[in-house]
Amino acid sequence: MKLTKQEIEILKILEENHRISVETIALMAVCSEETVKETLKKLEDRKIIISYPTLIDWSKVEGQETIVAMIDVKVTPKRGVGFDEVAERIARFPEVSSLYLMSGAYDLSITIEGKTMQEIAAFVSEKLSPIENVVSTTTHFMLKKYKHDGVLFEDGGDKDRRMVVTP
């Protein structure tokens, strides 16, 4: 879908910070607040804006730590529907936080979140592997997050070191 320059501008402003007010977006993109509201509605309706989640480092919150694993899955594609049918089936599990079809050595890449290692093991052995067409799985546990969706988790290196007034 072809968007106007202004619609793309509004998306880029939101991509950086979705909590920014409609009023501020309007000032930054030089348009009316009405235009911003209409544009957002349109982009939401067309599923170009999918949702407005917040990036949280749960590992810092006591009792809320999660275990994340990435699973490489080989599947046999099905005539007529390719990988879509099995992918959509896997995507419905709530513990699956992302799912991509990949080129290369395996077919689907799954990110899964759980409270314990057992939970993830149970998902692989009881839910994922038994699915017809799933040929094999390889599970990698994530040890530490450094950067997610373009955002550094610990940004100590890029502090403002400028002098307070310069020519």
Add this chain to the structure above:
Amino acid sequence: MKQEYVHYLSDTVKDLQPSGIRKFFDLASSMEGVISLGVGEPDFVTPWNVREAAILSLEQGFTSYTANPGLLELREEISKYLNTRFSVDYHPADQIIVTIGASQGLDLAFRTILNQDDEVLIVEPAFVAYAPLVSVAGGKPVAISTSPENGFKVTPEQIEEKITGRTKAILLSSPNNPTGSTLNKQELEKIAEIVERYDLLVVSDEIYAELVYEDEPYTSFAAIDGMYERTILLNGFSKGFAMTGWRLGILAAPKELVEVMLKIYQYTTMCAPHMLQHGAIEALRNGYHEVEAMRASYRRRRNYMVQMLNQIGLSCHNPGGAFYVFPSIRSTGLTSEQFAEELLREEKVAVVPGHVFGESGEGYIRCSYATSMPQLQEALKRMQKFIKAKSLV
């Protein structure tokens, strides 16, 4: 200065005034919780690939001198860059010098072309270093005042009025620090006619050339018909590539001038730091998408600032480039010095009073928007409170 040293000093240096920015630096530095709109440099850190290239260079032991005008490899990249971006042709072998910031380029230019009391026309409000550098080189700075009615653009008539038998050159800066105003192709062409008629040179400070926000493409003065031979072009990595602390500038000029400048450069400087030149090569080869992203971010903040300042009662023209807005504070009845000082003391927002950029800057303040959006929003809130509290508007 202790009294006993005064008789040792050169008259030129004795007469030189320290920059008016210094006072605000001292005051703002002594306070806690200041939001600064007084910073004349990007809020971005140099892109990582560029930093990494300089680190690699150090690791590999590139710690020696380079050729005086800089690594040939870097000058080749600069030549390509100037050609692609600004359609100007400079030969890497004998027309380009990698300077220590564009400021050194200015110094080199003036020392090369000025005899005692030769005059240089400076369009004001202007960067604080211009007039002092002309004076240090023995020349006489001659100010041309501009005003917001003209978008702080200089007109050919204003230039012509100030030309005398001693006028050697015009110093142009587009986009301008502090006003952010830019000169388009037609405006430059009109200036070019005068340059031609009076047989002048132009020192064109284009350090903010990457930071322009309107749709029409940027025009370098050297790209104007007949002006290539009369232009000393200054550009650099500081603003567009967010590399201020690297101190890497670009000087490009006719080879007859560059040859003479190199005589000074080889004795004063020898060369720009070797490992930093490697970073600059990486910036030109693989850094341009970052420049574009930074430009887009500045554009949004400019739009926000200009409209908000007008909303809170400080009339502000819409600048075409750089990262400064230059609103009028005349409606408040304060001088720009009073406004800036009281705003800093009472609301802890640092701006730079316009008069430090020349007499015609009186009645204005320079606000840099090279600061995060939340900081800008907070600064404007405080400025609005300040104006209301004084019922100034």
